[in-house]
Amino acid sequence: MENPFVRKMERHVRLAPEDRAVLDGLGRLHVRHVAARQDIEGQQSDPYHTHLILDGWACRYKQFPDGRRAIVALLLPGDLCDPFVFRRARMDHAIGALTPVTVARIAPDQIGEAIRGRPAVEECLWRELLAATAIHREWIASVGRRSAIERLAHLFCELHLRLTRVGLADGMTLPMPVTQPDLADALGQTSVHINRTLKELRTGGLVALRSRRLTIRDLDGLRERGLFDPAYLQLS
Amino acid sequence: MENPFVRKMERHVRLAPEDRAVLDGLGRLHVRHVAARQDIEGQQSDPYHTHLILDGWACRYKQFPDGRRAIVALLLPGDLCDPFVFRRARMDHAIGALTPVTVARIAPDQIGEAIRGRPAVEECLWRELLAATAIHREWIASVGRRSAIERLAHLFCELHLRLTRVGLADGMTLPMPVTQPDLADALGQTSVHINRTLKELRTGGLVALRSRRLTIRDLDGLRERGLFDPAYLQLS
DNA sequence: AGGCCGACTTAACACAGGTTGGCGCACGTT
DNA sequence: AACGTGCGCCAACCTGTGTTAAGTCGGCCT
Numbered sequence: 001m002e003n004p005f006v007r008k009m010e011r012h013v014r015l016a017p018e019d020r021a022v023l024d025g026l027g028r029l030h031v032r033h034v035a036a037r038q039d040i041e042g043q044q045s046d047p048y049h050t051h052l053i054l055d056g057w058a059c060r061y062k063q064f065p066d067g068r069r070a071i072v073a074l075l076l077p078g079d080l081c082d083p084f085v086f087r088r089a090r091m092d093h094a095i096g097a098l099t100p101v102t103v104a105r106i107a108p109d110q111i112g113e114a115i116r117g118r119p120a121v122e123e124c125l126w127r128e129l130l131a132a133t134a135i136h137r138e139w140i141a142s143v144g145r146r147s148a149i150e151r152l153a154h155l156f157c158e159l160h161l162r163l164t165r166v167g168l169a170d171g172m173t174l175p176m177p178v179t180q181p182d183l184a185d186a187l188g189q190t191s192v193h194i195n196r197t198l199k200e201l202r203t204g205g206l207v208a209l210r211s212r213r214l215t216i217r218d219l220d221g222l223r224e225r226g227l228f229d230p231a232y233l234q235l236s
Numbered sequence: 237m238e239n240p241f242v243r244k245m246e247r248h249v250r251l252a253p254e255d256r257a258v259l260d261g262l263g264r265l266h267v268r269h270v271a272a273r274q275d276i277e278g279q280q281s282d283p284y285h286t287h288l289i290l291d292g293w294a295c296r297y298k299q300f301p302d303g304r305r306a307i308v309a310l311l312l313p314g315d316l317c318d319p320f321v322f323r324r325a326r327m328d329h330a331i332g333a334l335t336p337v338t339v340a341r342i343a344p345d346q347i348g349e350a351i352r353g354r355p356a357v358e359e360c361l362w363r364e365l366l367a368a369t370a371i372h373r374e375w376i377a378s379v380g381r382r383s384a385i386e387r388l389a390h391l392f393c394e395l396h397l398r399l400t401r402v403g404l405a406d407g408m409t410l411p412m413p414v415t416q417p418d419l420a421d422a423l424g425q426t427s428v429h430i431n432r433t434l435k436e437l438r439t440g441g442l443v444a445l446r447s448r449r450l451t452i453r454d455l456d457g458l459r460e461r462g463l464f465d466p467a468y469l470q471l472s
Numbered sequence: 473a474g475g476c477c478g479a480c481t482t483a484a485c486a487c488a489g490g491t492t493g494g495c496g497c498a499c500g501t502t
Numbered sequence: 503a504a505c506g507t508g509c510g511c512c513a514a515c516c517t518g519t520g521t522t523a524a525g526t527c528g529g530c531c532t
Contacts, residue, residue, distance in 0.1 A: 060373070062373070062374075062377045064377075064381065064463055065463070068381045069381070070376060070377035070380045070381040071380075072373045072376045072377060073373075084362075089366070089470050090467065092370050092373070092374075092467055092468035092470075093373055093468075126320075130325070133369065133372070134328050136369070136372045136373070136376065137296070137298070137308045137309075137328070137329055137372070138298075138328075139376055140306060140308045140372065140375055140376055140379060141298045141306035141308060143376060143379040143380045143424060144306040144307075144308075144379045144421075144423070144424030145300065145304045145305070145306040145421075145424060147518080148518075148519070179478090179479065179480090180479075180480070180481095181479090185380075185381075187380070188379060188380030188381060189519070189520085190519070190520055190521080191479095191480090192481090192482090192519085192520075192521080192522090193518085193519055193520070195480065195481060195482085196481095196482090196519090198480095199481085199482095211528095227300055227301070231326065231328055232328035232329075234325050234328075383488080384488075384489070415508085415509065415510090416509075416510070416511095417509085425489075425490085426489075426490055426491080427509090427510090428489085428490075428491080428492095428511090428512090429488085429489055429490070431510070431511060431512080432489085432511095432512090434510095435511085435512095473532105474531105474532090475530100475531090475532090476529100476530085476531085476532105477528100477529090477530090477531105478527105478528095478529095478530105479526105479527090479528090479529105480525105480526080480527075480528100481524100481525080481526070481527090482523105482524085482525075482526095483522100483523090483524085483525100484521100484522090484523095484524105485520105485521080485522085486519105486520080486521070486522100487517105487518105487519090487520075487521095488517105488518095488519085488520085489516105489517090489518085489519095490515105490516080490517075490518085491514100491515080491516075491517095492513105492514090492515085492516100493512105493513095493514095494511105494512085494513090495510105495511080495512085496509105496510090496511085496512105497508105497509090497510080497511100498507105498508095498509090498510100499506100499507085499508090499509105500505105500506090500507090501504100501505085501506085501507105502503105502504090502505085502506105
């Protein structure tokens with residue numbers, strides 16, 4: 001079974017068999033398991049490696065001295081933490097596991113090696129970087145100008161597409177393994193209000209949520225509610 | 237007079253005279269003036285060039301169908317809009333002038349040319365990219381978890397450092413040419429509330445603001461109020 | 473089966489920040 | 503000088519979201 005990063009990239013970039021093998025190889029070495037709520041990379045650390053998420057959900061977050069936490073990005077299977085770490089200085093944020101996670105640790109020279117003479121592989125890393133940046137921008141727009149229900153609807157639409165890309169969505173049903181406080185920190189709200197909003201989406205017939213699985217009942221309605229335009233995800 | 241991008245980079249990267257000349261040259265060709273409130277790059281455009289801000293303030297923003305606007309980043313003199321555009325697909329946001337702006341248009345192959353055989357120049361572009369990403373993350377944390385007054389204080393601290401780096405701050409006094417509605421769109425609030433908050437910072441003795449210039453009266457106090465930690469800007 | 477624990481749910485109340493609308497000043501235009 | 507315009511400023515009122523504090527449900531361990 002190929003790693004989810006390859007699954008994602010195959011949809012956008014034409015990969016020769018050896019390209020595929022090289023990309024797949026990135027996720028084969030140094031596989032590590034991290035328990036839920038443990039850090040993969042600490043906030044003050046000086047990272048040498050990057051990580052590829054193979055399974056489970058993680059997040060980039062910033063913690064304030066008084067305990068507040070802001071989740072700045074969600075990392076799903078197939079996401080590469082920092083495609084070009086080798087340029088990186090000290091971390092200004094942490095990467096934490098939201099669920100039990102399995103990751104592959106990747107050394108900078110493995111990346112250099114993989115890129116060498118393989119433009120398609122380099123193209124993959126660039127896509128990953130640009131998509132991550134676009135998601136960041138959309139996130140700012142969400143937290144800055146969308147209402148609670150719009151934010152949540154938008155997030156669900158985004159996750160639907162991102163999980164579909166790596167083959168983890170079953171049609172309109174997707175895994176949703178994070179707690180409501182986690183969602184709250186990601187959307188800049190309280191878990192109580194997330195709960196209210198969730199209820200509103202549910203009674204509005206837009207989604208259903210049971211036992212950590214989300215089912216989208218009305219995709220068009222959800223997109224409209226969340227002012228969602230898939231363009232930023234740079235699909236195709 | 238060298239362009240502000242060079243001024244900024246000289247503080248971090250050791251530049252040979254030719255490196256400096258090459259970087260400086262990027263800002264000499266195709267200089268263009270854009271009036272306040274005009275777009276430098278439209279939201280649906282398919283950009284071929286990137287831009288270097290030489291003078292004035294611009295922003296990255298997203299506009300919603302109903303008129304709401306989210307400013308996702310502020311672009312100051314010395315900022316490069318997209319250091320590695322040549323990888324870029326369609327824009328998912330716009331770049332607009334907040335004040336009258338002068339920019340240099342830069343073609344992708346100029347960048348390729350500048351990098352070739354000049355690792356220090358490539359290093360500069362990477363720094364720019366990583367710093368911009370870090371600022372994005374901090375922005376998400378701000379809008380998500382900081383209160384109104386913390387947000388504004390944090391923004392002022394950030395601008396103070398960024399403007400100092402390019403030699404545009406006069407000690408504790410900096411240009412602040414944007415309107416309160418602009419600040420509101422950047423911080424995810426209303427201009428009315430920006431006004432209230434500004435007043436609070438003023439009466440608290442932290443800043444003074446007159447005729448488009450901001451003076452920081454108490455830097456330590458302002459940093460504390462904004463939970464500001466300069467680390468993310470990757471200085472030094 | 474029973475008990476425990478973590479996460480979800482709900483309700484009542486409080487408040488930060490949004491909305492509306494009005495006033496005044498500084499500038500530029502004629 | 504008169505006028506228009508854009509922006510800063512302010513006050514009154516309103517509302518979306520935060521706070522606090524109880525429940526409730528379901529899964530897991532013994």
